[in-house]
Amino acid sequence: MRLLIVEDEAGLVSALQVALRREGYAVDQARTVAEAREKLGLNPYDVVLLDITLPDGTGFDLTRAIRGGQVPLADGDPPRILMLTARGRLTDRVTGLDVGADDYLVKPFAIIELSARIRALLRREAREAAAVLVHGPIRLDAARQLAWRGTRELVLTRKEFAVLRYLMNRPAYVVPAEELLEHVWDENADPFTQTVRVTVGTLRRKLTLDGEDPALETVIGRGYRLRELPASVDGPVEGVPA
Numbered sequence: 001m002r003l004l005i006v007e008d009e010a011g012l013v014s015a016l017q018v019a020l021r022r023e024g025y026a027v028d029q030a031r032t033v034a035e036a037r038e039k040l041g042l043n044p045y046d047v048v049l050l051d052i053t054l055p056d057g058t059g060f061d062l063t064r065a066i067r068g069g070q071v072p073l074a075d076g077d078p079p080r081i082l083m084l085t086a087r088g089r090l091t092d093r094v095t096g097l098d099v100g101a102d103d104y105l106v107k108p109f110a111i112i113e114l115s116a117r118i119r120a121l122l123r124r125e126a127r128e129a130a131a132v133l134v135h136g137p138i139r140l141d142a143a144r145q146l147a148w149r150g151t152r153e154l155v156l157t158r159k160e161f162a163v164l165r166y167l168m169n170r171p172a173y174v175v176p177a178e179e180l181l182e183h184v185w186d187e188n189a190d191p192f193t194q195t196v197r198v199t200v201g202t203l204r205r206k207l208t209l210d211g212e213d214p215a216l217e218t219v220i221g222r223g224y225r226l227r228e229l230p231a232s233v234d235g236p237v238e239g240v241p242a
Contacts, residue, residue: 001024001025001026001046001047001122001162001165001166001183001184002025002026002027002028002043002044002045002046002182002183002184002185002186003020003025003026003027003028003045003046003047003048003049003118004027004028004029004030004036004039004040004043004045004047004048004049004079005017005027005028005029005030005049006029006030006031006033006035006036006048006049006050006051006054006059006062007029007031007049007050007051007084008031008032008051008054008055009051013029013031016049016111016114017029019111019115020115020118021158022158023115023145023158024145024158024159024161024162024165025118025162026162026183026184026185026186026189027186028043028045028186028187031054031055032054032055032056032057033054033056033057033058033061033062034056036048036050036062037062037065037071039187040066040071040072040073040074040079041071041072041073041074042074043074043182043187044073044074044075044077044079044182044183045074045079046079046080046122046183047079047080047081047082047118047121047122048066048079048080048081048082049082049084049114050062050063050081050082050083050084050101051083051084051085052083052085052087052092052096053085053087059083059085059096060095060096060099063081063083063096063099063100063101064099064100066078066079066081066100067099067100074182075182080102080103080121080122080124081100081101081102081103082101082102082103082104082105082114082117082118082121083096083101083103083104083105084105084107084109084114085104085105085106085107086106086107087106088106093106102121102124103117103120103121105117115143116143119142119143122169133165133168133169134231135168135171135226135229136215136227136228136229136230136231137149137150137215137229137230137231138164138168138207138215138226138229140161140164140165140168142165145161147161147164149207149212149215152209154206154207155206156203156206157199157202159184159185159199160199160202160203160206162184163180163184163199163200163203164203164207166180166183166184167216167224167225167226168226171226172225172226172228173225174219174222174223174224174225175223175224175225176222176223177196177197177200177223177224179223180196180200180223180224181195181196200216200218200224203216204216213227213229214227215227215229
């Protein structure tokens with residue numbers, strides 16, 4: 001999933017990027033309203049983390065413009081907006097939600113709470129039924145950054161985990177490589193490299209060992225899809241809800 005941090009405090013931006021990238025998110029940044037508008041027009045974002053007080057305007061105005069259709073969006077699909085601000089008065093919180101923010105978190109905050117709120121917004125966006133995703137024998141726990149096939153734990157890199165999570169949010173859909181690049185990688189990714197193909201290839205090998213039915217398939221000329229597989233005969237993994 002791809003996030004945009006709109007914040008002019010460099011130290012906070014750096015800390016958030018490190019923490020959120022560790023959880024497998026692609027994270028871009030903008031320091032002004034103008035820069036945020038430009039990036040929203042270039043890249044599709046799943047969630048925008050937005051400060052209120054910015055050098056050239058306010059997060060309230062930007063949110064109002066996004067919701068009102070005055071900001072051209074890369075894929076036409078408006079992102080979820082989570083306001084991160086030191087302005088914690090009731091009137092500010094009410095204003096933020098009234099102009100179209102989906103959530104409001106007051107600084108200082110704990111990273112674990114921010115992560116939980118992002119996951120909640122993404123569940124709403126991707127229509128997930130729970131924090132633990134299940135597709136046949138494959139289970140993914142987004143909160144604990146763990147995944148299994150049956151009772152076998154999958155040892156995945158952050159990017160492999162992010163690709164698997166994206167595909168599991170879209171079961172039975174063919175996801176083009178371009179869409180994975182836009183939502184799983186950040187603005188520093190080179191679109192002319194083979195990074196998506198290589199990552200999907202290593203993920204495919206980890207999802208399917210000898211004797212197991214293939215779990216991830218390439219649809220020639222279209223993209224990638226998780227195959228429909230029966231649930232594991234081994235039953236649920238201990239500690240993961242069925």
